[in-house]
Amino acid sequence: MLHKSIINLLTGAAFALTLTGAASAAELRYAHVGAEGDIQTIFAAQAAEGIDAATNSEVTVSVYPASQLGGVAEMVDGVRMGSISMGHHDFASLARLVPEVAVFNAPFIYRDGAHALAATDPETSPALQAINEQLVAQGVRIIGRIYRGDRHISSNFEVKTPEDLSGKPFRAVPLELWVSMIKGFGAIPTPVEVAELPTALMTGVVVGQENPLTMIASNNLNEVQSHVSMTGHMRAVLAVFVNEEVWQGLTEEQRTAITTVLDEEAEKSLQMATEGEAELVEELKGRGMTILTEADGLDLDAFREGVSAQIAQDFPNFTPLIEQIQAVE
Structure with missing residues (x-):
């Protein structure tokens, strides 16, 4: 058999x-x-x-x-x-x-x-x-x-540097890579299922989260978050x-x-993603959200350095692969 x-x-x-x-x-x-x-x-x-x-x-x-x-x-x-x-x-x-x-x-x-x-x-x-x-x-x-599309940080206060998130509970996708990234943001990784995210943000279980603008808009997170920091930390x-x-x-x-x-x-x-993001920025502004970019003082280098150091520490086997990826023209 x-x-x-x-x-x-x-x-x-x-x-x-x-x-x-x-x-x-x-x-x-x-x-x-x-x-x-x-x-x-x-x-x-x-x-x-x-x-x-x-x-x-x-x-x-x-x-x-x-x-x-x-x-x-x-x-x-x-x-x-x-x-x-x-x-x-x-x-x-x-x-x-x-x-x-x-x-x-x-x-x-x-x-x-x-x-x-x-x-x-x-x-x-x-x-x-x-x-x-x-x-x-x-x-x-x-x-x-x-x-x-790109993933960005949303919060209920202004976030320009990792110091702004230091010691604060921040929603993490329950995967090791995401937990490591949130640590690199300077925040405390706090697992929250996506269906529970609006309530967790409203009640203060977490003070922020990260997602593409499509998700922020479609889930009406503008009702519980005031700011979007355009970190583009994940493509x-x-x-x-x-x-x-x-x-x-x-x-x-x-x-x-x-x-x-x-x-x-x-x-x-x-x-589609590039054109859609530009439209969503204007839509979210229209809903009352404040959009922060490097022109507004968003320190992308500080986020990049903190996150990259944390990933290198937690995933040392990624280092040679990351070097290969970043060398691609």
């Missing part, structure tokens, strides 16, 4: 890659957790259309957004096992397979959005290529990326990954067509 895990793997692969007569035709199941209207959701829908066109419908992609096929952990496991062909999420979501992949979500490692895309290009980034080799051994390959780049067996089941021409489409959509996501 076949071992249960082998049966699951074979069954999953059958779901993930449907051969339609010829070995060169395939249907891929693409899952993600993004909600309607999010850049990542638009990316997946447009990528599916582009892949269909670029392969003359030899490869069709069915997209399952909004956690329809499970949460992040289930999606990653599904892609690894083959029951889901491909998906996307933060690079750190793959850290269970290869811990070092979380480096691509590390704060203050990208100069700007264009650098973030260049440094996470699977075809040209030395750091990503090295990590991809390890991921492939686990059955997963990164084949693209999405630029979702939110998501990894697009695929089951390795499914990937190798495609022809070289199909793989090239898919990666070309994903590269084009990555550039579009950067443009």
Whole structure:
């Protein structure tokens, strides 16, 4: 009798890659957790259309957004096992397979959005290529990326330097990388689930948090926060990954067509994020928030130095990878 895990793997692969007569035709199941209207959701829908066109419908992609096929952990496991062909999420979501992949979500490692895309290009980034080799051994390959926007600090008082946050409780995403970053901000990391964040800010359980402006606006955090410090400490780049067996089941021409489409959509996501942030700044000002930039005395160098030192202390194995990433032109 076949071992249960082998049966699951074979069954999953059958779901993930449907051969339609010829070995060169395939249907891929693409899952993600993004909600309607999010850049990542638009990316997946447009990528599916582009892949269909670029392969003359030899490869069709069915997209399952909004956690329809499970949460992040289930999606990653599904892609690894083959029951889901491909998906996307933060690079750190793959850290269970290869811990070092979380480096691509590390704060203050990208100069700007264009650098973030260049440094996470699977075809040209030395750091990503090295990590991809390890991921492939686990059955997963990164084949693209999405630029979702920059993360900034919001607070109920003016924050220009880490000293302004010293000793104060600040919301931390319950992941080691985020806890380390909040320590680098000078604050006390305080885990709060996102659903509880508005209440925690209103009651003073935490005095601030960090997120892209899209999240700040959509969750009406302007009602419990007065200031946004435009630190851009994290460039939110998501990894697009695929089951390795499914990937190798495609022809070289199909793989090239898919990666070309994903590269084009990555550039579009950067443009959407950049234009969207400018509009959101004005919207949040209109809602009464004060926006702080370097022109207003925001000391980005102080935040960068504090956070970088903390990350180097807590994640020493990231240092050579960060050096490779920062060397990318």
